[in-house]
Amino acid sequence: MHLTHLLHKAVQQQPRRPLTVYGARxxxxxxxxxxxxxxxxxxxxxxxxxxxxxxxxxxxxxxxxxxxxxxxxxxxxxxxxxxxxxxxxxxxxxxxxxxxxxxxxxxxxxxxxxxxxxxxxxxxxxxxxxxxxxxxxxxxxxxxxxxxxxxDGDTLAALIYTGGTTGTAKAAMHSHRSLSTSILGSMGYARSSEPDGSTLVMAPLFHIAALLGMMAQALVGGTLVFANRFEPGEVLRLLGRHRVTTMTSTPGMLQLLHTHPDFPTADTTSISTIVYGAAPMPEAVLTRAMAAFPNAQFVQGYGMTETAVIASLLGIDHRVGGPRLKSAGRATLHAQIIIGDEAGHEVPRGTVGEILTRGDNIMLGYWNRPGETAAALRGGWLHTGDLAYMDDEGYLFIVDRAKDMIITGGENVYSTEVENAICHHPAVLRCAVIGVPDEQWGERVHAIIVPAPGRSVTIEAIRAHVKTSLSGFKAPRTIELVEALATTATGKVDKRALRHHHT
CATH class of the missing domain: 3.40.50.980 (Rossmann fold)
Incomplete structure (x- = not known):
């Protein structure tokens, strides 16, 4: 299927219905x-x-x-x-x-x-x-x-940037087929869009989850309401004004919405489905959000840019007090998932390993990076780098993120990239960057720094320094000064021990 199909379908079936709404347009x-x-x-x-x-x-x-x-x-x-x-x-x-x-x-x-x-x-x-x-x-x-x-379905359609093990951005190549497969397969597994409804496009469209959520709604008919960017008060007004039925969100966005002063008087009764993902969701935050939107089915999506979303939870399984509230869901109809060992062999249920997945939704590879493409797609599976276990009914439970990736407010941050920037500061002798739990952002960037002898370090100075070379969201929100970093027996920084100290 080619991606313009949804526009032809809308013209044929609903030519006079509003398709796009932005401000007064x-x-x-x-x-x-x-x-x-x-x-x-x-x-x-x-x-x-x-x-x-x-x-x-x-x-x-x-x-x-x-x-x-x-x-x-x-x-x-x-x-x-x-x-x-x-x-x-x-x-x-x-x-x-x-x-x-x-x-x-x-x-x-x-x-x-x-x-x-x-x-x-x-x-x-x-x-x-x-x-x-x-x-x-x-x-x-x-x-x-x-x-x-x-x-044609195999034609390259999109280059969508993600991160890499080196911390530098690389573009995942998606075809018309891979994106269409993800849209159709996810819709068949969970009610991520409402036929003839409307969706609020509030998460940035340069992220694949927002892009596919928008296209899924257009495909089943309805209206796309655009929020230029996420501003909680304005989002609440748009939800009521346009009787929005579905929206895709991050955990941080949901928290900012239901804790906003305007929320008690906002009309959110039209919301039937909230799809969330892109960052860890603390259980307490999820429970409060589900109470704040009692009419909505909550659907959690697991995936990444390379997969165009590969798993989600059915609403009946996703409930407060349910045994699978912390699960990342089961493989969608279009994807196959196993938990593999280092050799790529499936491990027994309940055993922690790497999430491996394959299907027509998987990227074609990385633009101009044949070596990294071969490594990621070896053995016919996409090696996600995420660690999880699977229960006897195929539900995923994420336990850690390999490659030390931090997801803060829905944005991917790679620790090596931030460490390299911090270490260029003359007052820094050594540093390690990790993600620590944060109720608003899911995770926040936290720097553990060994100052150079006789030098002092402040969070203000470190943030200002990092922002000279990296995006502001990559700058650490908190720092910790130590005399030495925890290391493994081989002398490498022991990030698992550092993260354990903050959980």
Whole structure:
């Protein structure tokens, strides 16, 4: 299935129903399809050909959805860039994929300061197009409508950035088939979207969970309501104003919503399904959230960028006091999961091992990284690096994250990357970075530092230093000063012992 199928389906069955809502803008499926055809034609006139990469660096909006559809309409490859990256990280990613065109909103314009000349820059903001850019609405007005190429399922559709064991970003390659498989398989296993309902797109669309949640709702019919970014008060107003039925969230977002001063008077009765994931959910936080949204079915999703979501919980199993409240769910209809040992052989039920998975939802590989692709997909399975055990009925229970990845507020942070930045500070002799439990963020970045002799270290100085080279969310929120780091018998930093001290 090609990903523009959902737009053709909406035009055929609900041409006059609102498909996208953003602020005061509301457009029907028919209007959106017409704009997409003209935008695709305009991008083609700008030199974008089938297979070319089109970057999107923007916060959520109706135009983000149109840009996705238009790129696929002409056979291009969308490349989703993180709005929380630094200019250096953005420039590296654009160069990595050899982008022909980049769409940027007003808030993200400062992030393209480091770009070399080359890609066409399309301004997707509401004001006048800055010098050196092309106006989004001008493109649509002038572009000729072109036919949808209706890409083959195996055609590369998206490059979505994730992390790696070295801490540097790499792009997972997904085809039309892998993304479509994930959407359809997840919908068949859990009610992640409501037929003819509406979904609030509040998690960033440069993350795969928000992207697929949006597309699942569009596929079954209904309306996409866009929140430019997550602001709890505004989200609560949108939920009531548009009678939203489903939303995809992180644990931190849910906590900020139900603890907001406006929550007691907000109308959230229309919410039928809340899909959450992307970060650890403390049981106490989940219990409070389920009490705050009593009409909603809670569905937990387990997965990663490379898998486009591979497991979720049925609502009947996901209940306060239930034995599987802490479970990450069972394999969805389109995926196979086993718990494997170091050789990739399945271990007995109840034994901790690595989550291995395969199916048509799995990425094609990493862009321009054949060695890392071969390592991740060895033996015909995707090796996730996550440690878990499985019970006798196939439910997963995550026990640890290999590779020392930290997930804070739905963002992936790799400890080695932060450690490298901290160690460049002249007052730091040695450091280790770990994730520690945090009720709001799921995990927070915590640095354990051995100061250089005769030097003092403050959290303010460390955060400011890290932000000079990395995104702000990667800077440690807390630090701990020690005389020496715990090490294993081989002299390596013992992060398991460090984490144990904070649990």
């Amino acid at each position: 509301e457009r029907t499926a028919g209007q959106v399809a017409e704009r997409v055809a003209h935008l695709a034609g305009a991008l083609r006139e700008q030199g974008v050909q089938p297979g070319d990469r089109v970057c999107i660096l923007a916060f959520n909006s109706d135009r983000y959805f149109e840009a996705l559809m238009a790129t696929w309409w002409l056979g291009g490859v969308v490349t989703l860039l993180n709005c929380r990256w630094s200019p250096r990280e953005v420039a590296d990613a654009v160069a990595d994929v050899g982008s022909r065109c980049i769409l940027v909103d007003d808030d993200c314009m400062p992030l393209i300061a480091g770009l070399e000349t080359g890609p066409v820059i399309v301004h997707v903001g509401d004001g006048p197009a800055p010098a050196g850019t092309v106006g989004y609405e001008d493109l649509i007005a002038a572009g000729p409508a072109v036919d949808d190429v209706r890409a």
